[in-house]
Structure formats: C-alpha cells, structure tokens
Amino acid sequence: MSRKKYVHGYTDRESERLTDQAQTLTALLHDDTQYPAGSSVLEAGCGVGAQTVILAKNNPRAYITSVDISVDSLLRAEGIIREAGLANVTFCQGDIFQLPFGHGTFDHIFVCFVLEHLAEPQRALERLRPLLKKGGTITVIEGDHGSAFFHPQSRFAQKSIDCLVRLQRDMGGNALIGRELYPLLKAAGFGDVHVSPRMVYADASRPDLVEGFIIQTFTAMVEGVGDAARDKCVISTEDWERGIRDLYRTCREDGVFCYTFFKATGTRTGTPGKSSRA
Amino acid sequence: MSRKKYVHGYTDRESERLTDQAQTLTALLHDDTQYPAGSSVLEAGCGVGAQTVILAKNNPRAYITSVDISVDSLLRAEGIIREAGLANVTFCQGDIFQLPFGHGTFDHIFVCFVLEHLAEPQRALERLRPLLKKGGTITVIEGDHGSAFFHPQSRFAQKSIDCLVRLQRDMGGNALIGRELYPLLKAAGFGDVHVSPRMVYADASRPDLVEGFIIQTFTAMVEGVGDAARDKCVISTEDWERGIRDLYRTCREDGVFCYTFFKATGTRTGTPGKSSRA
Numbered sequence: 001m002s003r004k005k006y007v008h009g010y011t012d013r014e015s016e017r018l019t020d021q022a023q024t025l026t027a028l029l030h031d032d033t034q035y036p037a038g039s040s041v042l043e044a045g046c047g048v049g050a051q052t053v054i055l056a057k058n059n060p061r062a063y064i065t066s067v068d069i070s071v072d073s074l075l076r077a078e079g080i081i082r083e084a085g086l087a088n089v090t091f092c093q094g095d096i097f098q099l100p101f102g103h104g105t106f107d108h109i110f111v112c113f114v115l116e117h118l119a120e121p122q123r124a125l126e127r128l129r130p131l132l133k134k135g136g137t138i139t140v141i142e143g144d145h146g147s148a149f150f151h152p153q154s155r156f157a158q159k160s161i162d163c164l165v166r167l168q169r170d171m172g173g174n175a176l177i178g179r180e181l182y183p184l185l186k187a188a189g190f191g192d193v194h195v196s197p198r199m200v201y202a203d204a205s206r207p208d209l210v211e212g213f214i215i216q217t218f219t220a221m222v223e224g225v226g227d228a229a230r231d232k233c234v235i236s237t238e239d240w241e242r243g244i245r246d247l248y249r250t251c252r253e254d255g256v257f258c259y260t261f262f263k264a265t266g267t268r269t270g271t272p273g274k275s276s277r278a
Numbered sequence: 279m280s281r282k283k284y285v286h287g288y289t290d291r292e293s294e295r296l297t298d299q300a301q302t303l304t305a306l307l308h309d310d311t312q313y314p315a316g317s318s319v320l321e322a323g324c325g326v327g328a329q330t331v332i333l334a335k336n337n338p339r340a341y342i343t344s345v346d347i348s349v350d351s352l353l354r355a356e357g358i359i360r361e362a363g364l365a366n367v368t369f370c371q372g373d374i375f376q377l378p379f380g381h382g383t384f385d386h387i388f389v390c391f392v393l394e395h396l397a398e399p400q401r402a403l404e405r406l407r408p409l410l411k412k413g414g415t416i417t418v419i420e421g422d423h424g425s426a427f428f429h430p431q432s433r434f435a436q437k438s439i440d441c442l443v444r445l446q447r448d449m450g451g452n453a454l455i456g457r458e459l460y461p462l463l464k465a466a467g468f469g470d471v472h473v474s475p476r477m478v479y480a481d482a483s484r485p486d487l488v489e490g491f492i493i494q495t496f497t498a499m500v501e502g503v504g505d506a507a508r509d510k511c512v513i514s515t516e517d518w519e520r521g522i523r524d525l526y527r528t529c530r531e532d533g534v535f536c537y538t539f540f541k542a543t544g545t546r547t548g549t550p551g552k553s554s555r556a
Contacts, residue, residue: 144427146427146431147427147536149422149424149425149454149457150457151457151458151461153424153454176427176431179427179428179429179534179536180429180534182481182482182483182532182534183429183481183531183532183533183534186482186531186532187532193483194483195479195481195483195534196479197477197479197536199475199477199538201473201474201475203460203461203473204460204464205460205471205472205473253461253464254460254461254464254465255461256457256458256460256461256473258425258457258475258538260477260536
C-alpha cells in the first residue's frame with residue numbers, strides 16, 4: 001500500500017486505533033500462528049507494527065523480516081518493537097510487488113490487513129509465492145465489512161459502513177475481501193488452502209469486546225473516514241452522524257454486534273499452479 | 279407457530295429439507311447440548327421432528343416431551359422417532375403460549391427454529407420460563423438471514439433473500455432474530471444468558487457443506503418461497519430466477535458462502551426478572 005492510498009490515513013489516532021485493534025483481537029486472530037524455532041518469516045506489509053509485535057512475541061525463536069512501503073510506518077514499527085524489548089525482527093522498506101528477496105528465501109509468509117488495500121491482491125500473492133521455500137506456508141488475515149450486522153438494526157449505520165466500503169473501493173481496495181481469501185489463494189497457485197472464519201460477537205455480557213471492538217476498533221474506523229465520506233459519498237452530514245450514533249447504540253445493554261475476520265493458510269506446493277510464471 | 283403461519287409451508291419437499299438441514303448442522307448446532315441422565319426436557323415447537331431425533335439420540339437417558347401446535351407435524355415427528363427406534367420422547371399437542379404443564383415441571387427447555395416464526399418471541403420465552411425448575415436452563419437456537427454473505431456477490435441473490443425476510447415478516451415472524459437472542463432472553467427474565475454464534479463457512483474444499491448447506495438447506499429454503507415472493511414482493515420473475523441462479527453460483531470452485539446461527543442458553547434464576555408476573 002502506498003502512503004497516499006491507505007484509506008484510514010496516517011494520523012496518531014489511527015495508529016492508536018490499530019494498536020487497540022491488535023490487542024483486542026490477538027487471541028482470536030493470532031494465537032494459532034506458531035512458527036517453529038529457527039524459521040525465517042516474512043511479514044509483508046507490516047504498517048505501524050501493530051501485528052508485528054504480536055507475531056514477534058508469539059514466535060520468540062523465529063526470525064521475522066517485516067517490510068512495508070512506507071518509511072514513516074516502518075519507523076513507528078521499529079519503535080514499538082524496540083519498546084517491547086524484542087530482538088527477532090528486521091525491518092526493510094519495499095514494495096510488495098517487487099520485494100528485494102530471492103526465490104525460496106522464507107519458510108513462512110504472514111500478511112495481515114494488507115490485501116484489502118491493494119488493487120491487485122491476486123498478483124501480490126503471486127509475487128509472494130516464489131519467495132517461499134517449497135512446502136513453505138502463507139498465512140493471510142483480512143476483515144470483511146460486509147460481514148457486519150448488529151442489533152438494533154439501522155439503515156443509517158449500514159449506510160455509513162457502505163460509505164467506508166465505497167471509499168476503500170475508490171482508492172483501489174476491497175473492504176469485502178475476507179470472503180474471497182479461498183479463491184484468491186487458489187488462483188495465486190497455493191496448495192492446501194484452508195480458510196477459518198473468526199467471528200467477533202459482542203453483547204453486554206462481553207464488555208471488553210464492546211469497548212475494544214465495537215467502540216475502539218470498528219466504529220472508530222468508520223468514524224475516522226467521516227470527512228472523506230461526506231465529501232465524496234452521497235450521504236448528508238445528518239445521516240452520517242445518525243449512522244455513527246446508531247453504531248454506538250449497539251453498545252448498550254440490549255445491543256449486539258457481529259463481525260467476521262478470515263484467516264487463510266496455503267502452501268507453496270511442488271506442482272506449479274496457474275501462476276507458475278511468477 | 280400455527281399451521282397457516284409457517285412461511286416455508288408443510289410440503290414433503292420442505293419436510294425433506296428440514297431433515298437434510300438437521301443432518302448437516304447436527305455437530306455444529308447440537309453436539310454440545312448434553313442433558314444429564316434422568317433430566318426432564320421440554321422441546322417447545324418440535325415441528326416435524328427434525329431436531330427431536332437429534333436431541334433424543336444425543337440424550338438417550340433424558341426424558342423428552344416434544345410439543346407442537348400442528349397435529350400433522352406431530353404425526354410426522356412421531357414417525358421419525360419410531361423409525362429411529364427411540365423411546366425417550368413423548369409428544370403432546372399444544373400452543374407455546376399456553377402449554378398444559380405446571381410451573382417447575384422441567385429441568386431444561388429446548389427451542390430450535392421456532393422464535394423466528396412468532397410475532398411475540400419475548401412473550402413466548404416469558405411463558406416458558408416458569409415451566410422450568412429454579413436453576414433449570416433454556417437453550418434457544420435460531421438462524422439469521424441477514425448474516426448471509428457470499429462470493430461472488432450478487433444484488434439479485436441478495437434481493438431474493440430479502441424477499442424471504444419480508445415474507446416472513448409479513449407473516450409476523452422475524453428471519454433476522456438470531457442476533458437478538460441475548461436481549462430477548464434477558465428481557466424475558468432469564469439469568470446467566472450466554473450466546474454462542476455458529477458460523478457455517480462453505481468453500482470448494484468443504485463439498486459436504488456446499489451440498490448440504492448452500493444447496494439443500496439455504497438455497498432450497500429461499501427457492502421454496504418463490505411463488506409467494508413473486509406474488510407479494512416487488513420482484514420480477516426474471517430477477518428472482520437470476521437471484522436463485524446466483525445463489526447456486528456460489529457453489530462453484532471459486533465460490534464462498536457464509537451463514538451464522540446463534541445458540542443461546544439462559545437459566546431460571548431465583549431473582550425475578552422484568553417478567554416476574556409470568
């Protein structure tokens with residue numbers, strides 16, 4: 001993702017949101033990503049390091065190389081890793097479509113919340129595949145804003161979410177990419193593709209998720225594109241504000257919120273797939 | 279649910295669909311419903327017995343009383359139970375709002391795919407609660423058609439699903455009730471309410487679910503209301519047929535389908551809730 005194409009922007013608040021998000025969802029999304037000691041792992045698109053720190057903590061004996069196209073993001077990520085006292089991450093600036101690594105360099109590749117921002121996610125996966133050793137695995141985690149539903153229902157809240165989806169599409173991304181991970185990895189030539197959906201379900205009996213996910217992660221993310229939404233989408237300020245209010249409304253005693261992330265794994269098999277040219 | 283108010287009708291094909299659905303989803307929805315030996319269990323709204331047979335098999339030493347308002351459905355259910363060689367179920371005709379049982383009769387109550395067809399689901403729960411012994415539990419399972427999303431996306435498929443939701447609403451039901459189980463059980467005075475979402479995720483690597491869920495369960499259900507949808511909804515025959523075709527389209531090699539059921543449990547606690555009058 002290039003600097004100006006990141007739909008959520010590069011502010012401090014956004015950086016904080018990404019860190020909150022990573023903390024709340026750690027167990028749900030990351031706890032089963034365990035690489036053997038001595039593995040070399042490429043994190044493609046590390047951003048500000050919100051996932052890097054989890055990956056590095058969960059795999060203290062793996063050697064992680066984290067790349068991103070944005071130097072500013074890399075500097076923040078380095079700061080987070082240094083602060084956490086972790087020594088198993090090397091940072092490197094690079095474009096996911098032409099990374100400076102030879103074929104067969106890595107045992108594993110990890111890609112989290114990156115494909116959603118790319119106009120050509122399949123091509124990115126095709127470019128990553130040969131960087132794996134044969135038998136090496138890729139892990140991809142993405143959300144899907146079309147998976148969000150809630151109680152009380154609200155067409156205004158839905159409209160606000162639709163605005164975010166549209167803004168991301170206008171920037172070449174796809175906020176509904178989670179559901180597509182299976183066909184994407186297959187088309188990019190990976191074998192043994194397995195997708196595991198991870199639903200966040202929050203009601204009043206789970207106050208940590210209400211606070212950490214509905215408020216600090218999802219609604220903060222929608223709210224964060226407010227100015228752009230009102231500039232570019234067909235939504236009035238009044239409807240937008242009602243939509244955000246109705247998203248917060250789902251946090252009350254009788255509210256419910258559901259959202260699904262998708263985690264996919266695939267293997268670089270011996271048999272060349274469709275993309276054997278890659 | 280009264281005979282004429284069941285949105286899916288009472289045909290043989292529908293009966294078969296319900297049996298297919300029950301078989302495919304057994305492990306996902308039912309395997310953790312285990313009642314202690316000797317428990318008395320009320321199944322409220324057993325319909326044609328699709329869930330009854332699972333409940334009775336999974337709990338061979340519990341005594342199950344299954345009630346339904348439709349005598350025809352009860353006869354079918356009795357046939358299924360007899361055919362399965364099960365002896366732990368007693369059938370009884372009755373209306374969920376005025377069941378012929380005294381207060382504190384049952385250790386547990388089980389309600390599956392019933393509330394979605396009722397105009398007053400909270401009142402039904404309020405009527406069921408006193409039939410439990412103190413400390414007894416209720417288990418409620420419902421789907422939520424608003425949780426369905428798929429790849430490739432299709433506004434026609436979405437429109438067909440919306441027609442089913444609307445038809446069910448016109449008949450007094452709520453096809454989006456799954457997400458509401460937490461507030462419903464709380465409002466009906468149950469304690470210790472816990473909701474667990476159960477997502478069906480089907481892609482080409484899971485052919486049993488593609489066949490058993492996308493085709494035989496979900497699309498069959500939508501397709502089953504086709505005549506009514508074209509009669510009563512704002513949908514042309516052409517759009518409807520395209521919608522059904524696009525639902526089947528999600529079964530191909532690159533297709534994906536997601537749907538979420540909700541399973542809730544609650545306890546009749548000593549403290550009277552809002553509905554202590556019940």
